[in-house]
Structure formats: C-alpha cells, structure tokens
Amino acid sequence: MIEIRFHGRGGQGAVVASKVLAVAFFHETLYVQSFPAFGVERRGAPVMAFLRVDRQPIHLRVNIYEPDHIVVLDPTLIGAVDVTAGLKQNGWILINSHQLPEAFSDLKGFRRATVDATSIAVRNGLGSRTSPIINTAILGAFSKVTGLVGIDSIALAIREELSGKKDENAKAAREAFQEVRF
C-alpha cells in the first residue's frame, strides 16, 4: 500500500488534488481511498488531504500517520506545520516552489523535489496571479518524480474530475511533468 499526504491551505484544492490523483491511479486498475482531514476548514487555514493506493481492496479506515510521500501546495506551510511528520525514509516531499530543492535545507534527510506550479498555473490562466489554482499542475510533477502513476492517467483524471478549463489544467500538469526539479 502507498500512502500520500497533501498539505495545502483552505481553498487551494488539496482535497481535489487527492481525488484527481485517486482517479488517475484508479485508471491504472489500482484500488484507491481519498479523503480530506476531517475538520471545519476555512479559506487560508492549513488543511490536509490523504490518499491510499493498493493492489487490493482497502479496508483500513484511519488517518494516514506515516505517509510514503508528501505533497506541499504552499511552501509557506513549511515551518508553520510539521509537514514531514511521520514521513517514511526515502519518501518524496514535493513542494510547489520556484526555488531549487536544495533551498529547503530544513528538510534534509528526505528526498526533495520542487516545481514552480504557481508560474505554470498563471501562464495557463488557472486562477489569478494572487490566487493561482496549482492543484492540477503539481500532480504532473508527482507523476514524474515518483513514477508511480502515468502522466496520461493524470491528464485523463483531470478531464473527468474538473468541470472547467480541462485542457488548460491537463496542459499545466504536462508542463509540470517536464519542469519539476529533483
């Protein structure tokens, strides 16, 4: 079983990212379980979402305490929240940032990857400059870094799950796939 935890801020679409990634894995004939950190979320407040993936039906019904990989949608969360809590050794931490992975020296000891999902979102017209929608772009980067799920499955899942700007979101994911640094 693979367990993934998403960190974002309320309104950034961490829950949708988890769901879209779930559908991508589902298209690769895997069992999935995607859920938000159950709470009373507010816009801007730190939020989490979870994803389990397995070759067999998933019976486990608890939060993810020791994730295999972590996706951080907003780099300002690092330090504000313990994003690496429970992260397994050799786990990836994928961050939306214009900086190089080495810049996150506090996270040394983990495999780091960064992608400037904000710029990718802005140039594809997703959200606004102040409030870009980066939750689809970052999934393209996840596909490349972890190799766990194909970019075509991600693009297909984006088309199925999103109600608007399907092409732009899918394109953003493909660009992030190319541009991620690790």
Add this chain to the structure above:
Amino acid sequence: MKKVITGNQAVAYGVILSRVDVISAYPITPQTTIVEELSELTASGRMKTVFLKVESEHSAMAALIGASTGGVRCFTATSSHGLAYMHEMLHWASGARLPIVLVNVNRAIAPPWNIWSDQSDSLSQRDTGWVQLYCEHNQEVLDTVLQAYRIAESVKLPVMVVLDAYVLSHTSEPVEIPTAEEVDAFLPPYCPEYTIDTQEPMAFSTIATPDHFLEFRYKIQKAMEQVPEIAKKVNDEFRSRFNRGYGAIERYGKEEADILLMTSGTVTGTSRIVVEKLNRKGYDVCGLKIKRFRPFPVEEICKEIKGAKKVAIIDRNLSAGVGGIFAQELRASLYSREKRPQIFGFVSGLGGRDITPELIEEAIQYTVDHPQPEEEILWLGLKK
C-alpha cells in the same frame, strides 16, 4: 460502471436508481452533500422527482409522511441534531406503517460541538420502530439504499440506512454503479396497499382507543419479526443479480474461535486487517460484522457465536449509565442461552476519534488476557 465516489454520492446514486418520487430535506447544517447532489440532479432535470426544501428536519419527515401516505416512494437524509429534531415524526412514520427510507450520516450530538463520526444519533432513535442498517464501505451504502426500499415496502416499515460521517460520507473510493435497467428489474415501482384517494375516502392515522392501540403495536412488532426473513430474501436476490451482498451479520477470519470481535460501521474494515494479522500470529479470534441493528439479529448472532468463550465488542456510541449500545443489545440477546460467553464491552472512537488497528489489537489482547472484564465498560483509547 465503476466510479470513484464519496459515500454521500453513493447515497445519491442509490436514490436516483430507486426512482424516488419525493425528496424532502432541510438544506442547512447539519445537512450533508447528499441532498446537495440530489437537488442539483433534480434542478437540472436529470432526475424526475419533487424536491421539497422545508424549514426543519421535523418538517422534512412530516412532508414525507404526507407524500408516502399519498402512495409515492420517498427519501430524506440528515445527521446528528437533524435526526434528533425528527424524533417525533420518526415514531409517526413507523406508526403509520410508511415505507420511507432515510439516510443518516452518523455524527455526535453536542455539546461539546462535534461534527465527527459517532453512532449516538441513530442509536438514540432505536425505539422509534425503524429498521436500522449500518454500512462498512461506499459500495455497501449504494446497495443498501436499493435494498432498503424493497425491505421497507415489503414489511410496511420505514428503514434508516446509516453511514459513518467523513470516514464514508466524505471518502472517495471505487463503487460499481448498476444501470437503471438492472435496478428496475430488482426494484419494481412502489404499489401501496392503501393511499389517499378522493374517489375512495378513508381515514388515516385516526384515534385508537385503549381497545385497539395494543393491537396496532403488536402488528408493528410482527412486521419487525418478518424483517430477518424478508431482508435475507431481498439480499439473496440482490446477490444473484449483482454478484455481491450483505447479510444481517458477516463472520470473517476463522470459521470458529474462542474470541469473537464484534463491530459495526467502518470499524469493521480496520478490524478485518487486525483479525487477519492476529490469526497469522496464532491468535484464536474471528470477526463478526453487525449490519442490522434493528431488529437486532439475535438468531444470526447466536448461530455464529458457536463455541466462543468471549465476545469483544467495540461500540462507537454511549448510553450514559449503561455503556455501549450494541453491547447492551448483545447481552440481552444472549441471556436466554444456556452457554453464555463473557462480554467485553469496549467504548471507543466517540466524536470521530480514530479507532486505529493498534486500539483494536489492544482490545483483543485485553480480552485474551482476562478471564472476564474488570469493568462493565472498557474505555479504549481514553486519555487519562
């Protein structure tokens, strides 16, 4: 077609496929996205139903009582305080013998405020004359809604389908969605025996003096007693059509064991993993899932208990002064048996606290280590 959907969406699919005629719901907190989905489907014309937005949960049930008396298939959904507010009308629905289906998302009752999973809301409605069915996963949620209408319309009693807040309601997982044709073949249109008809006037829910009231209640009890057989028939047919099904109870792990672990709702899923692990380690334990709470599956449970010496039961609910409610029902059902296993009644996970594999293992280990429980209520995961 298989889709990755939440428990709330699974309910909505179940309702669409059941071709419900009238939905009535209070749309504000503690309402769930179930009715949000259904109102969107109705507004966009994809679902042909009358959607009534009412001013309270009490009115939601009252409106369905009217609609159901008029002879149509009805649905509502609610949660926690909403269900509590419906209480009076829940009695009315069963007393009037109306086959209404309600989905309740299990949430705690305040204070302190808490919106997380806890069975205390539905279990405090246990004496209202409703059949109660609890679900373990989203597939079971969809399927149980379909089965609920068959059961309700056969015995003329309302049915409550119950799912855990968040752990199912907001969790997305793959669910096989049957086609409308498949469901139509399983669930024919509702044909009521009596309805309001201006051509043939009748009195409904009139006064019954002490001369008659007892007999009305006797008939409700007799209808409840038919539920096990009818629910089994319905499930057998469902299984033959859809290749999946759910009994009132389900045993998993070993065929027979000294210790039986009893759970309901999503705790069962996690328990499956723990029981399998402990069986590999040589523990003599098997699991028992309880799907139907009302009528309580006494006979089915007694059959599965076999030679078990101890039953560990985990309740995500509390009747203050007594303990876990499933444990209480179990104790009552086993009393007349000659050989009674020791009951270890654990209370855990109230207000949505995770019931982790470690906690379940702790409960089993405690049961292994003690010839009898040291206390009537064993608090699992309590911070001291």
